[in-house]
Amino acid sequence: MSVPDYMQCAEDHQTLLVVVQPVGIVSEENFFRIYKRISSVSQINVRDSQRVLYIRYRHHYPPENNEWGDFQTHRKVVGLITVTDCFSAKDWPQTFEKFHVQKEIYGSTLYDSRLFVFGLQGEIAEQPRTDVAFYPNYDDCESVEKRIEDFIESLFIVLESKRLDRATDKSGDKIPLLCVPFEKKDFVGLDTDSRHYKKRCQGRMRKHVGDLCLQAGMLQDSLVHYHMSVELLRSVNDFLWLGAALEGLCSASVIYHYPGGTGGKTGARRLQGSSLPTDAGNRHRPGAQEVLIDPGALTTNGINADTSTEIGRAKNCLSPEDIIDKYKEAISYYSKYKNAGVIELEACVKAVRVLAIQKRSMEASEFLQNAVYINLRQLSEEEKIQRYSILSELYELIGFHRKSAFFKRVAAMQCVAPSIAEPGWRACYKLLLETLPGYSLSLDPKDFNKGTHRGWAAVQMRLLHELVYASRRMGNPALSVRHLSFLLQTMLDFLSDQEKKDVTQSLESYTSKCPGTMELLSLPDGLNLPPVPFTKLPIVRRVKLLNLPASLRPQKMKSLLGQNMSTKSPFIYSPIIAHNRGEERSKKIDFQWVQGDVCEVQLMVYNPMPFELRVENMGLLTSGVEFESLPAALSLPAESGLYPVTLVGVPRSTGQITINGYHTTVFGVFSDCLLDSLPGIKTNGSTVEVIPALPRLQISTSLPRSARTLQPASGDEISTNVSVQLYNGETQQLDIKLENIGTEPLEKLEVTSKILTTKEKLYGDFLSWKLEETLSQFPLQPGKTATFTVNIKVKLDFSCQENLLQDLNDDGISISGLPLSSPFRQVVKPRVESKPVNPPESSKAGDFSHVKTLEAILNFKYSGGPGHVDGYYRNLSLGIHVEAEPSVFFTRVSTLPATSTRQCHLLLDVFNSTEHELTISAKNNEELILHAGECQRDF
Amino acid sequence: MSGSFYFVIVGHHDNPVFEMEFLPAGKVESKDDHRHLNQFIAHAALDLVDENMWLSNNMYLKTVDKFNEWFVSAFVTAGHMRFIMLHDVRQEDGIKNFFSDVYDLYIKNWEYNSSVKHVTFQSQILQ
Secondary structure: OOOOOOOOOHHHHHEEEEEEEEEOOOOHHHHHHHHHHHHOOOEEEOOOOOOEEEEEEEOOOOHHHHOOOOOOHHHOEEEEEEEEEOOOHHHHHHHHHHHHHHHHHOOOOOOEEEEEEEOOOOHHHHOOOOOEEEEOOOOOOOOHHHHHHHHHHHHHHHHHHHHHHHHOOOOOOOOOOOOOHHHHHHHOOOOOOOHHHHHHHHHHHHHHHHHHHHHOOOHHHHHHHHHHHHHHHHHOOOHHHHHHHHHHHHHHHHHHHOOOOOOOHHHHHHHHHHHHHHHHHHHOOHHHHHHHHOOHHHHOOOOOHHHHOHHHHHHHOOOHHHHHHHHHHHHHHHOOOHHHHHHHHHHHHHHHHHHHHHOOHHHHHHHHHHHHOOOOOOOOHHHHHHHHHHHHHHHHHOOOHHHHHHHHHHHHHHHOOOOOOOOOHHHHHHHHHHHHHHHOOOOOHHHHOOOOOOOOHHHHHHHHHHHHHHHHHOOOHHHHHHHHHHHHHHOHHHOOHHHHHHHHHHHHHHHOOOOEOOOOEEOOOOOEEOOOOOOEOOEEEEEEEOOOOHHHOEEEOHHHHHHHHHHHOOOOOOHHHHHHHHHHHHHEEEEEEEOOOOEEEEEEEEOOOOOOEEEEEEEEEEEOOOEEEEOEEEEEOOOOOOEEEEEEEEEOOOEEEEEEEEEEEEOOEEEEEEHHHOOOOEEOOOEEEEEOOOOOEEEEEOOOEOOOOOOOOOOOOOOEEEEEEEEOOOEEEEEEEEEEOOOOOEOEEEEEEEEOOOOOOEOOOOEEEOHHHHHOOOOEOOOOEEEEEEEEEOOEOOOOOHHHHHHHHOOOOOOOOOOOOOOOOOOOOOOHHHHHHOHHHOOOOOHHHHOEEEEEEEEEEEEOHHHHHOOEEEEEEEEEEEEEEOOEEEEEEEEEEOOOOOOEEEEEEEEEOOOOOOOOOOOOHHHHHHHHHHHHHHO | OOOOEEEEEEOOOOOEEEEEEEOOOOOOOOOHHHHHHHHHHHHHHHHHHHHHOOOOOOOEEEEEEEEOOEEEEEEEOOOOOEEEEEEOOOOHHHHHHHHHHHHHHHHHHOOOOOOOOOHHHHHHHHO
């Protein structure tokens, strides 16, 4: 016997083996349809007794295994069912002949056989025959199951008669020596009359009867016979058969102890089917019942009928521990015979299944270890694969997942061994996939985000490489790309620099033919490969949503804000609402984006690779709002530090926009990286409100832009600055060109000015304008411009300047409170060239002290389009920086006594520091003098 | 030492924290494939190590597994760090002594479950 049945379990010892085979040309599909129906009849309650018959069906069974049928009767083919197609009466004799030929193969052991003929109708089909059943076609054969039941009953009758026949053999009769195929030649010429020989014959026969009893559903009897047999065979050192007797004892005990079965799935099915009989069996075992009915069979062999009592049963049946000991013993006997390798191997497998149920994995692993080294003969590659697979399955059964994975991988490697002409890459791949759990690997990259790395990275990487290779050889590049991406993503920390290069190079070569996607890859056997986003290429550390630049920031009109508040809640303040808002804030950001305007998100990224990383097509993934992402391409230097990347896009509708993540293309693999799944990322929130579109205003002025930026008092930023130099009293007209560069009409404009805090005392309006003219051009359509004129008038107090007072001190008279003069400018001309003119005139170092600065901000509040409807406006600020210089200097002040002693003349030397003609006019000359006199008197 | 040896310390998540190969004097470099095989065998043996450690009071578990020409001996520390030795010759005493020597070193300069690239550790082991 050379072909082991790795699926064997102890329960199989009580089954009857029936082979179902097609004869002639029967389509596989039809055959297996019938086979399935036949094999559903796997147990039968024999009429008039509580015994149960179990049937094991095979559609293929090597005849040389059949030759071991005397050794263990469950190996004997006792029934044959042939299935055939026959469409005309003409073919019938031929078909029937084939059936006979088929019967010959197992002829020596068959109890009975059946032929199922499909397609034949007419005269022949109407003859009632027991051994042949005719069916018109494969769909119309309801009675198949019934036929099988009848067939099994007929098998039972033969079995029962054989059992009784053997069991009642008088001890005086000559008992034939049963033997296994390889023993036959050893016994030629042996003395058949010796006691030794007789004992041997008895022992073997006893064991055989035990087998038959077990098959016939008489468990108790079989135990008794096995015990007897063990004693007999032990005394004559017939080790092979002793082993078989011991194994029989084990099988019977296992069946007794574990009615649920040890054979995994089949066992479970059996349990369902047999739940009723086993329940009954708990009260009175079928075997025991039978012994009571037919005690004579035993007593004639000199065995006490007492064995059927409860005490006897407990004695005969092995305890769970004993089962294992006896299995060990049996296996050690088997191992003495090279030709019994298959028996030994199968016994190991059976013992492991029992131990798995007993949860004794250490001992089970010993049996398996032994099984690994049983040398059958030169195994074919296919058998090797089968063997390693079953080892793996058994290790899995006892909970040794790593060991199981090891053998499964060996099996996978065997599938593609160089000696195989047609390597089975598909099978290899499938087996490799099954090993993954044993190596703590899953194919979902999400599992690798949780804390520390599990498993042996080097081994895992090797396995992934093997998967990549196998899938490539299978001709499925998408799988290769997926596995390679997975390797790169999850094992990045363990790859050496050289390996990183190698992996990315091969990934690029794969993706050049088959780009990596974000789709779930489904394998034919139902397994799904989740997508692998490259969240580590580059690594993103921080995500920050950026506010719009100040000039584009939308602002809510105050009154409307109030309304909104009141609609939300009837209360002015509620702690609950306040609390909720606080929570929202954790995710929501307190600025808004505007529909149609480019908005930015800043990522801080770094490249963990030892070479330059090219990231293409990097853009934002958003939800909630229609969003036009404007992808960027970047190139990060090798092992860069944190590197800011700004991703931009334009919201095309309004509402709450959530930045879910970003997408990239790296090494030809598309990735959608979601922020939620990124570990250790810092973000300032990811949800922003997008408000309806607003117009955009751009201003340009007639004055030169200033490099100086104003320091605004209240946080608002200035978008443009202009500066101008003016002489005191001068008025400058500032033409501001307003251009609507947005896409919405500009409907509303409000202009306010704010003079930044200054110590100077200002006379009159610094800035004055007439808005009406500008507003008449409104609404301002996109692309249109309007002008707006602002008058800048400088009227400052330049008195009390030290150099003047010094002059006055000469005469011992102090004068203060000089009103500034009001120069009139005849010519309006840029002041730039006039500037260097005045400094040489003043001797003191602080010549700039008479330049005074005025700063003001001109605010343009504007709105329009849908944003205006929602109550938003934008604010644009223009900073105005004015440097004012005095237009006249009083270089000398002196007094002259006047005619009256109460008056004096004040003499002022006036210097015109401008290049222009100017007129000094006092409002009323006389009054001025008078006032001056009064001043002097005051001091 | 006549045979080939492969020694590895395995952490709590089946992660190797220290690996080393000892080859007989004649053999120069082991093939890469060979190294992988060692790792696979050692990984598979962990099942047996984990079972065996509960059956013994000793830290040294003797030979727990074998595959083809390789024997797998193991040693489990109180902190459940597993020392695994693959060897192709039976040499129980030598391996036992080696394990206890390594354990001494291990106790002195190891951090919890960390993989440390101990050049010094390595050189100390070699001595």
